[in-house]
Amino acid sequence: MTADAHELAGLSTTGERQAVIGATGAAPGKDWVIVTRGIRRDYDMGGEVVHALRGVDLAVRRNEYVAIMGPSGSGKSTLMNIIGCLDTPTAGEYWLNGVLVSAMKDDELARVRNREIGFVFQTFNLLPRATALHNVELPLVYAGVPAAERKRRAIEALERVQLADRMDHRPNELSGGQRQRVAIARALINNPAILLADEPTGNLDSQTSEEIMRVFEGLANSGQTVIMVTHEPDIAAHARRVVVLRDGRISSDERRDAFVSKLAATI
Amino acid sequence: MPFFEAVRLALAQIRVQKLKSFFTLLGVMIGVMFLIAVVSIVQGMGNYVEDAFAGKFLGVNTFNVRRFPDFNMGDVTEAEWRAWQRRPLVTVEDAMAIRDALPAGTRWAIEDARWLAAQSPYVASGPQALVQAVTPEYFAIKNLVVTQGRAFNEQEDRLGAPVVVIGTEVAEHFFPALDPIGKELRIGGLPFRVIGVLEKQGTVFGVPLDRQVLGPFHSALHRFTGARRGLYGVVVQAPSAEAMPEVQATVRELMRRRHKLRPAQDDDFVLESSESALTTWASIKRYLVLAGIFLPAIGLVVGAMVIMNIMLVAVAERTREIGIRKSLGARRRDIMAQFLVEASTLSTFGAAIGIGLGIGLSKLVAAVSPLPASVATWSIGVAVLLGAGVGIVAGIYPAGRASRLDPVVALRAD
Numbered sequence: 040m041t042a043d044a045h046e047l048a049g050l051s052t053t054g055e056r057q058a059v060i061g062a063t064g065a066a067p068g069k070d071w072v073i074v075t076r077g078i079r080r081d082y083d084m085g086g087e088v089v090h091a092l093r094g095v096d097l098a099v100r101r102n103e104y105v106a107i108m109g110p111s112g113s114g115k116s117t118l119m120n121i122i123g124c125l126d127t128p129t130a131g132e133y134w135l136n137g138v139l140v141s142a143m144k145d146d147e148l149a150r151v152r153n154r155e156i157g158f159v160f161q162t163f164n165l166l167p168r169a170t171a172l173h174n175v176e177l178p179l180v181y182a183g184v185p186a187a188e189r190k191r192r193a194i195e196a197l198e199r200v201q202l203a204d205r206m207d208h209r210p211n212e213l214s215g216g217q218r219q220r221v222a223i224a225r226a227l228i229n230n231p232a233i234l235l236a237d238e239p240t241g242n243l244d245s246q247t248s249e250e251i252m253r254v255f256e257g258l259a260n261s262g263q264t265v266i267m268v269t270h271e272p273d274i275a276a277h278a279r280r281v282v283v284l285r286d287g288r289i290s291s292d293e294r295r296d297a298f299v300s301k302l303a304a305t306i
Numbered sequence: 307m308p309f310f311e312a313v314r315l316a317l318a319q320i321r322v323q324k325l326k327s328f329f330t331l332l333g334v335m336i337g338v339m340f341l342i343a344v345v346s347i348v349q350g351m352g353n354y355v356e357d358a359f360a361g362k363f364l365g366v367n368t369f370n371v372r373r374f375p376d377f378n379m380g381d382v383t384e385a386e387w388r389a390w391q392r393r394p395l396v397t398v399e400d401a402m403a404i405r406d407a408l409p410a411g412t413r414w415a416i417e418d419a420r421w422l423a424a425q426s427p428y429v430a431s432g433p434q435a436l437v438q439a440v441t442p443e444y445f446a447i448k449n450l451v452v453t454q455g456r457a458f459n460e461q462e463d464r465l466g467a468p469v470v471v472i473g474t475e476v477a478e479h480f481f482p483a484l485d486p487i488g489k490e491l492r493i494g495g496l497p498f499r500v501i502g503v504l505e506k507q508g509t510v511f512g513v514p515l516d517r518q519v520l521g522p523f524h525s526a527l528h529r530f531t532g533a534r535r536g537l538y539g540v541v542v543q544a545p546s547a548e549a550m551p552e553v554q555a556t557v558r559e560l561m562r563r564r565h566k567l568r569p570a571q572d573d574d575f576v577l578e579s580s581e582s583a584l585t586t587w588a589s590i591k592r593y594l595v596l597a598g599i600f601l602p603a604i605g606l607v608v609g610a611m612v613i614m615n616i617m618l619v620a621v622a623e624r625t626r627e628i629g630i631r632k633s634l635g636a637r638r639r640d641i642m643a644q645f646l647v648e649a650s651t652l653s654t655f656g657a658a659i660g661i662g663l664g665i666g667l668s669k670l671v672a673a674v675s676p677l678p679a680s681v682a683t684w685s686i687g688v689a690v691l692l693g694a695g696v697g698i699v700a701g702i703y704p705a706g707r708a709s710r711l712d713p714v715v716a717l718r719a720d
């Protein structure tokens with residue numbers, strides 16, 4: 040065993056986690072929201088193959104709040120897109136809530152995106168011509184929820200992010216922080232199994248970032264499973280577990296306290 | 307994807323980009339406009355030819371024995387025309403022979419006509435009247451209704467009584483604010499006594515029927531209508547549609563015998579029926595229907611191509627929106643439906659404008675030409691369906707493209 044690999048084994052929180060990942064082909068128990076086994080993602084760039092992910096084993100339990108860190112180009116977004124069912128792996132297994140998602144067809148994936156996943160993006164990805172209310176309603180539209188109920192639930196969701204008074208505003212009439220809160224309300228409207236956020240504060244100033252982190256904190260405290268990508272250590276420090284990617288592989292996976300103390304040591 | 311939202315989105319697009327939408331929808335508009343207009347004209351002319359022309363002008367189950375066709379609406383060559391001029395005249399003797407050969411229950415009348423000037427003691431001049439020297443059954447055959455006074459009878463005809471029945475326009479012009487019955491109307495300098503006024507009939511195929519003057523054939527009238535140089539025609543009405551062929555065969559045989567035609571020779575006369583007029587109409591109608599299919603078809607094909615292009619641009623411009631919708635759970639068919647509804651809303655909107663223009667065009671044609679036009683309700687239904695259909699056909703390719711976009715790639719678009 041190299042020093043690196045030794046460290047890796049030591050850092051993976053529990054043996055239990057290793058056992059779940061090791062059981063190739065078997066459905067994980069229902070406590071495990073996400074289990075990936077040997078996820079690879081190759082991009083064929085006209086003859087030259089880019090290996091964005093080179094075998095990622097990740098297991099996330101219900102109610103965990105995980106930050107994924109790593110340098111630019113290390114595969115964070117690629118992994119998030121696969122976990123969010125926006126993309127499919129070239130190889131490997133992905134189990135979401137005990138269901139093998141990596142083998143699903145297009146329409147089934149759409150359903151999973153609609154019901155199981157809430158995705159928050161760095162660039163908000165709101166429909167520019169639609170009001171905040173309508174943006175929040177959209178997932179319910181595709182879930183086939185009747186209009187009146189849609190509206191009621193969307194207003195509730197906006198209330199939870201303190202934006203009920205802005206529901207008739209379009210994205211260009213809202214500040215960055217408000218836009219991201221609309222996006223969070225939209226991500227949560229279908230009560231997803233996981234909330235995914237790819238650099239949710241990447242386009243925000245530090246004060247607004249803190250606001251958004253408090254929203255995530257509250258969600259995590261209320262039992263929402265959260266996975267968040269960031270490359271800022273102080274943002275990652277809000278999570279309870281930090282996974283670091285390097286060159287398409289997990290290079291470390293540890294509890295926040297360990298991460299923070301190491302961080303303090305390097306300063 | 308909620309249907310109404312897609313419709314609303316498409317209409318909003320039209321509102322924002324009025325000029326662009328206008329050009330986008332021009333093809334569909336023009337196509338639908340021609341469809342409505344041509345169908346209206348065909349329908350209107352059909353009503354006209356089949357009801358007014360065949361029923362009123364020629365009479366039901368009626369045929370005319372003539373030297374050459376009068377209602378021929380097709381092309382006549384110079385040579386044909388000259389050949390017709392060499393044909394023997396239809397004479398009073400022919401008419402009498404026809405009468406004697408006809409089976410019981412068949413009506414018969416001599417018809418001779420000419421546009422002539424008339425005068426009354428009150429009005430010395432006026433537009434010419436269509437003077438007709440006819441035998442009495444003419445009234446029954448043509449279903450002419452005498453609203454004031456009476457028609458003349460068999461005896462008056464035999465004796466050549468100088469009496470006339472006049473159309474409403476003649477009555478109004480020559481006897482203004484007067485009761486014309488019993489008054490004198492001069493034709494060719496000779497006096498005739500008005501004994502009846504016809505019901506108002508209007509103009510049929512350019513012939514103002516209310517400017518008729520009908521008198522007994524055997525009165526002096528036939529001298530003015532030129533009966534000596536051949537009769538305008540002999541009118542025969544069979545008792546029923548089924549009896550028509552037999553009556554026609556009888557008359558044809560008789561006329562061939564009288565003209566001493568050998569079996570190999572063609573007829574040198576015509577038996578002109580409303581059927582033959584309808585045959586001519588049917589061939590004109592074929593061209594009109596072809597025009598009614600081709601003009602709209604070209605418009606709709608061009609329209610579909612333009613709409614397809616516009617939708618491809620829309621898909622490209624809204625790639626990111628598609629990515630967002632997919633990331634939130636839209637299935638391929640949801641995206642597909644969104645763009646199809648949008649495309650067909652667009653083209654149905656164009657069709658609606660085309661329907662308006664088409665109705666306008668057919669009204670215009672009806673106003674400036676003698677062609678009547680009546681808008682067919684079914685053509686409006688067809689136009690709406692075509693509009694929606696063109697949108698769907700034009701939208702399938704762009705919508706399919708949109709629906710197959712990869713969510714990650716689409717989300718990265720700007």
Ligand SMILES: Nc1ncnc2c1ncn2[C@@H]1O[C@H](COP(=O)(O)OP(=O)(O)O)[C@@H](O)[C@H]1O
Nearest residue numbers: 082084089091110111112113114115116117118
């Ligand atoms: N669609 C793509 N086509 C080709 N290469 C890609 C694509 N997406 C990502 N990559 C490559 O995969 C690697 C990982 O990218 P990404 O997951 O976006 O990294 P990160 O989010 O950590 O910055 C990079 O080298 C990137 O260039």
Ligand SMILES: [Mg+2]
Nearest residue numbers: 115116117237
């Ligand atoms: Mg990234």
